[in-house]
Amino acid sequence: MIEAFNRAMSLSGVFWLSISLISYLIALWANKKCKGHPAAHPIIVTALLISLGLYLSNTQVSEYQRAASLLHWLLGPITVALALPIYRQWQKLRHFGWRLFASILLGGVLAPVSAWLTLFVFDTPSAIQFTMLAKSITTPLAMESSAQIGGIPALAAVFVIVTGIVGAVMASVTFSLFNVESRQAQGIALGTVAHAVGTAKAIQMGEDVAAMATLGLCVNGIFTALALPVVFGLFI
């Protein structure tokens, strides 16, 4: 932590942190202009702008990562902060009971296992296979747990975000294809399978959908992050 702060105070630290912050503000503005379309997720625009900056100033990515290590370090505390939304959803969880848990469990197991199976069939390297297991949970938890099971955190972040975008973009088509009209069910599926990006889409669909999506996001996030390292620790 002290090291991260020291780097942030150095000249290149201040420079790249400011560039990151400005890029993010531009990304937020662009997202608003696109009416919050999932494909215009702020992180994509931010990453593109910073890449452009790195390219123009002929800076290595590793150099940027060192300069901006404060941002990366904050991922740990922000993971802990997720306790707040989970705490706030607790009453609702009890209200909906086992049906909600069963739905989230199905989505929480089906999404990573089917994705992993695809990679297994195609015989991709095992680090990529393991990383894919964390694709349906919120980014900070996915990065932590993929590191724990021998996956690649950077790749986990990308898989997670792309999964969220795909889920949010495909939601309406998929729901009409599977004949799902229940708004409750749509919310649960979006939060469970497409985490925070799916939840952002659910917020646009209405408050009732958003509440269920948040439940899916929280419950699946905790259980997957808890289950992955334990299963790997015990059996592999």
Next chain:
Amino acid sequence: MQNVKDVFIGAASVFAAYYLGLLIVSATSLFIPGPLLGLFILLGALFCLPQLESCVARAVTVPLKHMSLLFVPAVLGVSAYWGDIKSNALAIIIAIVITTSFSLGITAWFSQRLFNSKKTKAIANTKSNGHLDD
């Protein structure tokens, strides 16, 4: 002034839970990530001290809303794995696009059936109750 104090208490509890989580995991070599244990510690603290909620909320609401910014250094690090991604592109695209859509549909369909069965049961119950009341 009170707000500043709340933010300070909220942030201090988050960091305390974070470091406690890291400490316990490194001391006991548990399987789970330290920050996840920290999350559970903070969750436990919120259940024991509900008045902590407003302080924590003041400290973390804005960072949580903008946490995307924190992933940027990690996401840029993916360029190091570009070769791996390219050589497995087809499998990765199928794994993300097809299985995500499929899982989304199945989960929603299953959950709709579960909740509908509850509704029909509730309707059946009110009907039979109504009958008894007659």
